[in-house]
Amino acid sequence: MSAAFKPYRRARDMGTPASESERIVTLTIDGEEVSVPEGTTVLRAAAEAGINIPKLCATDSQQPFGSCRLCLVEIEGAKGMPASCTTEVREGMHVQTQNKRLADVRRNVMELYISDHPLDCLTCPTNGDCELQDMAGAVGLREVRYGYEGANHFDAEKDTSNPYFTFDPTKCIVCSRCVRACDEVQGTFALTIDGRGFASKVAASQDQPFLDSECVSCGACVQACPTATLTENSLIEMGQPEHYVVTTCAYCGVGCSFRAEMKGSEVVKMIPNKDGHANHGHSCVKGRFAFGYATHKERITKPMIRETIHEPWREVSWEEAISFTAAKFKSIQEKYGKGAVGGITSSRCTNEETYLVQKLVRAAFGNNNVDTCARVCHSPTGYGLKATLGESAGTQAFDSVMKADVIMVIGANPPDAHPVFASQMKQRLREGAKLIVVDPRATDLVRSPHIEADYHLALKPGTNVAIINALAHVVLSEGLEDKEFIEQRCDTEAYQDWREFILDPKNAPEAVEAETGVPAENVRGAARLYASAPNGAIYYGLGVSEHAQGSTMVMGIANLAMATGNLGREGVGVNPLRGQNNVQGSCDMGSFPHELPGYRHVSDPAVRALFDQEWGVTVQPEPGFRIPNMFDAAVAGEFKGLYVQGEDVAQSDPDTHHVTAALSSLECMVVQDLFLNETAKFAHVFLPGSSFLEKNGTFTNAERRISPVRKVMEPLAGYEDWEVTQLLSNALGYPMSYSHPREIMDEIARLTPTFTGVSYEKLDKLGSIQWPCNDHAVEGTPTMHIDEFVRGKGLFRVTPYVPTDERTTPMYPLLLTTGRILSQYNVGAQTRRTANVSWHDEDVLEIHPHDAEQRGIQTGDWVGLKSRAGETVLRAVITERVMPGVVYTTFHHPESGANVVTTDNSDWATNCPEYKVTAVQAHKVTKLSEWQQNFETFTEEQLEFLRQARAGAEELG
């Protein structure tokens, strides 16, 4: 058994949250002297001393509630028996946790609970892991004198509407832990205690089935339930796990730490790790429940090859697939030149895997034609933050938000796309932090239970830079800037240039009001609020980067933060919320065609010399192709071979017609993936990938946190992804001989100044590490730029507003903007193969009632959505979440073809596509678009080729 495998036991629960006070109080519990921070409860102080006071309604993820009366104690000088969960420690306090009187009361309390609880323990799903059962044992309950004939809840009906958990109210003890988990931890407020007295019961929304309620299925209630009232269906089906492994979620950029709770090689439950530094024991519907894709029947576990994409696949051995690929790539390079091949790394793969793919390209292919999917999401972040602050990364830890006084969220939708961080942010907002939302849509953050934005700047898509300049204009023209910070920390000359630019009256909120659609007074109010906050923090997402001026906007955000002194300490900062789990890591690992690992330009001879020496090759000094350049070159017949690991460019990248034309013109495309995704339908070689459960490695989340990914089961296809890259490299004649990803990380550490101190040993010891981690920061760096910016002086950059070419016209009078939804992830390859489709089984078009009425469109109608790039058809949902003139959709399902409509417009500096702005027309239709009809035919043909491969293998087998 691997050292990472731990025998299963429920994570220890300290009863109430830890106190952060620095003042220490000493008391005596059962004769033992105990010292704890002031504000600690007696229950927790006892737990820290190893004394377990019985409890049911208390749990350390929630504030004390004091309802179950089981944790009663006696305190010298105090009357009666106070609940230890609601009693804070005092200096010199003497506490007794066990005596005859307490034992009698506790036994009586349990007797009452059990008188209305089914005694089916032996067949109960939580048998062996039930707090109620434990407490009955702990208090020595031996009889229930009341009998079971009286009033009870034994006939209450189960709610099985949620695909992942079952609500069995017969087992409920109404401790409110589920309700409080929903309120305090998740912040959705979907659950309540309905009724009074004996009729009290847990209800979702308006006493609805869970699936129809406001419940977002994060599972915090299931985790909090001390009985079998809320239970994972997987646990009901499989029984208790027997061991667990701590690993890292493969979904969004929050990078939650999980305990994969296992039975043999099968996952029973994914339970968020209480010690997880990014998530502190919380999770969302994807991370906790949507792991079934890893063992989905559509997983491809045999390598396949074919000569052309118009013929059936042939299942072959790994050896044949690898030698076929190597021969093809060699022949392409001989025929068309060294630069005619390239590779795409993935933000869904580990650091070690992406590092190895870029090494393969630079060392074995001998060019710099490597790029990553961050090209189409956060490449402007890399460019903009490097240009201003000196490092291509966010400045804070997630926990920093708990010290923010004003939070500005720009072009991001955390409750949908970064749900666990959203819960933390909402906690801070409920504590009183102010909120500014800059977004064309009224996202859930703008108004949801106990949350209301102080300002919602609902700007027209494409006018971000005009807004950020206007906010800065207010700051400078009203004297709200932090002069001391600017003088001490920033480049003076650059500041003066920027100041002069920003103070130009054309940047005033009043001057840009017509362009942005945002009332000037709101811009002024928001700027004053942010600038005058003791701590102002900016969080942003793809609504910033995926624009023609994405990079300019990132620099504008950094300018605003510098001008107001909101950098270099906790509670402030510039925080890009990364879409996928390893966007930060894939960028760090040198996946860009112009940068070696650690964001160092390939033109730097000193940097190249390091890699030349370590790798034993000559790294090319000039940038290679970016992804869109690869496609353009492919269409032009100059680029012929592509190795794609873990990406689905045919679905995720813009202007599908162009992308598929490019892919169709390749002579050899190799796709390494879990499934026959859209890109693989254009491939000549399919190399089966391994899921995050099947490999070792690391992911780096949005806060630069490197977290371990640990293998919990053997790779279904026999190899971890890094091993496949290694096989390919060896076949191409460039030897690689790693025996474990830890050796790859050691090489990364040798070559990358910000990773010098990173090792698997240290990760095992610390749990996770935020880079930079080196001699200057041995245990990592939660907050960057503390005393000085990475580049020395912060550099203000002038950010002229250049309107996008993508403007509405009489032919295309609406603006399409795209985004994400909670239950689905990116191209949906994973989440569409889970029960998450219960919430979102198709992409829909959101349209404002005014625009819908003009076009005679009603909710549920088929709507043709047409741009200059192409046309697709989606079902309409009429909503005021979008403003008039703007329509919105998601791209989680391939057949919806959102990217058939998006164009090749892109960010000026990085070519990040302008997904957020496409001029379109919408009209009612009765049939699918031509593209969709062709897509159906092509998909059916490709699936038939797959079926034939499998049938062929069976015949041979």
Place this chain on the structure above:
Amino acid sequence: MDVRKLVRMANQIAANLDYGPNKEQVVYATADHLRRFWSPSMLQLIVEHYRSGDAELSDLASRAVARLAEEQQNVA
């Protein structure tokens, strides 16, 4: 590769870097950006396009590409 797309990209880069009276600085920054982020084959294509007397490059982008053309000539 479609040179029209490269022309559009070069124009976009110059337009976004265009601020202030010192246009030489804008030309310098545009050329530097192209050098740092474009592959040699893309640079070669736009330089050839410039040499063929293109009229679609904006004034600033054209001056930036002229610099690259000059550098290439000097190297040659």
